[in-house]
Amino acid sequence: MxxxxxxxxxxxxxxxxxxxxxxxxxxxxxxxxxxxxxxxxxxxxxxxxxxxxxxxxxxxxxxxxxxxxxxxxxxxxxxxxxxxxxxxxxxxxxxxxxxxxxxxxxxxxxxxxxxxxxxxxxxxxxxxxxxxxxxxxxxxxxxxxxxxxxxxxxxxxxxxxxxxxxxxxxxxxxxxxxxxxxxxxxxxxxxxxxxxxxxxxxxxxxxxxxxxxxxxxxxxxxxxxxxxxxxxxxxxxxxxxxxxxxxxxxxxxxxxxxxxxxxxxxxxxxDVGSWRAVWELSPKDDDGNVTQGQAVFEGSRNCNVSTDKTLVALEGVEDLVVVATQDAVLVSRQKDAGGLKRLVGRLRTIAPQVTEDHPKVHRPWGSYQSLDIGERHQVKRIIVKAGGRLSLQKHHHRSEHWIVVRGAALVTVNEMQKVVHENESIYIPIGATHRMENPGKIPLELIEVQTGSYLGEDDIVRIEDDYKRS
CATH class of the missing domain: 3.90.550.10 (Spore Coat Polysaccharide Biosynthesis Protein SpsA; Chain A)
Incomplete structure (x- = not known):
């Protein structure tokens, strides 16, 4: 017993x-x-x-x-x-x-x-x-x-x-x-x-x-x-x-x-099985509206807004769910949880990436988030935890430019090692073996600008990795 x-x-x-x-x-x-x-x-x-x-x-x-x-x-x-x-x-x-x-x-x-x-x-x-x-x-x-x-x-x-x-x-x-x-x-x-x-x-x-x-x-x-x-x-x-x-x-x-x-x-x-359940469990204003993020309501009642950064403004509507992320916006009726299930089913065939990939991608060393992407460029915000270290790697199709905006980065490029401080930057040529780590006590934040003919995450050749992904 x-x-x-x-x-x-x-x-x-x-x-x-x-x-x-x-x-x-x-x-x-x-x-x-x-x-x-x-x-x-x-x-x-x-x-x-x-x-x-x-x-x-x-x-x-x-x-x-x-x-x-x-x-x-x-x-x-x-x-x-x-x-x-x-x-x-x-x-x-x-x-x-x-x-x-x-x-x-x-x-x-x-x-x-x-x-x-x-x-x-x-x-x-x-x-x-x-x-x-x-x-x-x-x-x-x-x-x-x-x-x-x-x-x-x-x-x-x-x-x-x-x-x-x-x-x-x-x-x-x-x-x-x-x-x-x-x-x-x-x-x-x-x-x-x-x-x-x-x-x-x-x-x-x-x-x-x-x-x-x-x-x-x-x-x-x-x-x-x-x-x-x-x-x-x-x-x-x-x-x-x-x-x-x-x-x-x-x-x-x-x-x-x-x-x-x-x-x-x-x-x-x-079991928080729907956005309506989130609304029911959340504190509300005098008109029954729920907000997570920036939202303004005018003549609207019993609405639920969740937004990462974009300001959402609702006027003259009732019982709506509005969820805004970096790459997708949902507008739905509060009571139709089944409708959302059908919608996501359609999205899996039309745009599967928005049902699979979150805008903010977590890694064992921290996270990254794509800010802008074009035919031959991508801009990311990268956060490396104190003591975190990315894999030793190289790319066949892209070069990278790192600009440190907070903290300090210990960067390896081929045989060179350099500490890059706030407001400093470093260039990683195509094919160069490189690694970044955070030797400090606070999170390292940097902006990465990628340029090249192919920018997919599968263009990473890991040579050495603390997390055994190589």
Missing amino acids: SDRIIPLIMCGGAGTRLWPASREGRPKQFLRLFGALSTFQETMKRVSDPSLFARVIVITNAAYRFMVLEQLAEIRLEADVLLEPARRDSGSAIAAGAAFARTRDPEAVVLALAADHVVKDTPAFVDACRRGLVGANAGRIVTFGVEPEHPSTEYGYIRPGETISGDIRAVAKFVEKPDAATAAGYVSDGYLWNSGNFMFRAETLLDEYAKFDADSVEAVTSAVSKAGRDLGFVTLDKESFEKARSISIDYAVMEKTSRAAVVAVACGWS
């Missing part, structure tokens, strides 16, 4: 329900939608009390690994970070996390949480975890059913069954997202929203999973036992993991097991 819980934070999703802010390259769990911290960071902080929670396990994919480390460092928390070699949905992710937790503690109780959810009442959430621990230790797979604040068509529902112990009840039925009339009936009949968060003994979850899909459980447990270590990450074995079936934990286990239980909780929960 365990008295501490191992949180397992699932951080590999790449949803586009909050496009254009959320994209494949930087999904919503890493965005700061409601203040200074991302939902991933807020989730980490909720499970940071060492009296109840053990060291966190984060499961993500290689594309997000350095974003995970960067955001952990910002809040001064640590975790075991597992890297999935392929996406296999929540079933395999949770099973792999459970198998890894079992290597730390054979009696481990695991709390599986999505990284992109919002919880407004942390004490109520923690209290639900304490109550759920009783059921998990008794061999139940406990899900957290949220007491509905209103009939919603955006969530699945749980019908609680007989009482097991205290306020832990059996799950009588899981139901899919309903229409509006059915949702109202569910609420009046005492159904709960399905939060998609679970608590269980690792051994129990794996045993139940194996009853329904033994091959997938064998695949993920093998991926854990054969895992390697790379730059502090736990790299699950690719050959083993790819044999697992791609399926959600709901379909793989929860809808089939006789061990499902539910704990009801009212904690201000949302």
Whole structure:
């Protein structure tokens, strides 16, 4: 029996329900939608009390690994970070996390949480975890059913069954997202929203999973036992993991097991599944408008504006979402989340880059953002973290001109090394072997001007790299 819980934070999703802010390259769990911290960071902080929670396990994919480390460092928390070699949905992710937790503690109780959810009442959430621990230790797979604040068509529902112990009840039925009339009936009949968060003994979850899909459980447990270590990450074995079936934990286990239980909780929960949900969770002005960035409203009500830098002005409109990024602008009705899903589907065939690539690209050493691009030139803003160093590299098709605007850069060009200070610049010819690093204590900011016949990111020949990308 365990008295501490191992949180397992699932951080590999790449949803586009909050496009254009959320994209494949930087999904919503890493965005700061409601203040200074991302939902991933807020989730980490909720499970940071060492009296109840053990060291966190984060499961993500290689594309997000350095974003995970960067955001952990910002809040001064640590975790075991597992890297999935392929996406296999929540079933395999949770099973792999459970198998890894079992290597730390054979009696481990695991709390599986999505990284992109919002919880407004942390004490109520923690209290639900304490109550759920009783059921998990008794061999139940406990899900957290949220007491509905209103009939919603955006969530699945749980019908609680007989009482097991205290306020832990059996799950009588899981139901899919309903229409509006059915949702109202569910609420009046005492159904709960399905939060998609679970608590269980690792051994129990794996045993139940194996009853329904033994091959997938064998695949993920093998991926854990054969895992390697790379730059502090736990790299699950690719050959083993790819044999697992791609399926959600709901379909793989929860809808089939006789061990499902539910704990009801009212904690201000949302899965932030739409821009309307962002509007509902955000502070509003007297006319119901929500702003992130610069916006001016005249005769407009119940609108939601998110903008990186461009000023957005709305006049005489209601119930609109306007999201402006450097390379895309969304104008949508607040209530039509399905319409946005269809729109993003079309964009994937017409302009896939705006659904995949974020204007600001994060790298293990910092980030860069394209400011202007033409047929034979591109201008970027580059930020290098203190102590960060880019790979030793060269380009076949472009030259580069670096202008330092903040900090100092230690630059290598072929056999030469030079420190370039603020308001100084240096030229990198085509074909020259070069590297840049930040030897200082503050972020290094510079403007890069590229010129040449081809400016793609795949024109990088890495000769040496601290992050093993060469």
